[in-house]
Amino acid sequence: DTAVSQTPKYLVTQMGNDKSIKCEQNLGHDTMYWYKQDSKKFLKIMFSYNNKELIINETVPNRFSPKSPDKAHLNLHINSLELGDSAVYFCASSRPGGGVREKLFFGSGTQLSVL
């Protein structure tokens, strides 16, 4: 009964391939996020969806496309993978409103390695 689950946990692929990472939360939250932790260890927001609508879209290449089929799911599709995309990707969710006091619940991360 994991609160925020993402699959796969590890993803190793060749440059140029297209891959997807799936995320599901069973907390009843309306807001979901994708974060990227790069080699310098900074966790940076990529996207945020509130009730299936995109509300935050940081400066991320167009090769990254989030898709939210419903408010419990936020998948990340990456086209034409590059070496620099290698990172750990975290999905997260928070309660409705996303106000200043709302805390995030994170998945366990997907380690993406592009060869």
Added chain:
Amino acid sequence: DQQVKQNSPSLSVQEGRISILNCDYTNSMFDYFLWYKKYPAEGPTFLISISSIKDKNEDGRFTVFLNKSAKHLSLHIVPSQPGDSAVYFCVLKGGSNYKLTFGKGTLLTVNP
């Protein structure tokens, strides 16, 4: 440009002693301050927070101190326990969409 700086990448303390993790920030727009804790192969989990109108918040063994004039935040853990060994992220919140800004993290090791 790092808006959130955790200058100590690692910290080692003895069980039972105090752990002090520090964080400095540069932008006054931040109005809510959090600490997240991360174990290996897991996602970060919320630990404790403080709003900009306070200078101290305590929750059991964990206390967060905020010095707004110095733009400095610290987390005190006392007494430290081996289970506290993890990476601690200083996280700041602010702006119109309450976006979180993470520091690089400090790896705390509590030795038995």
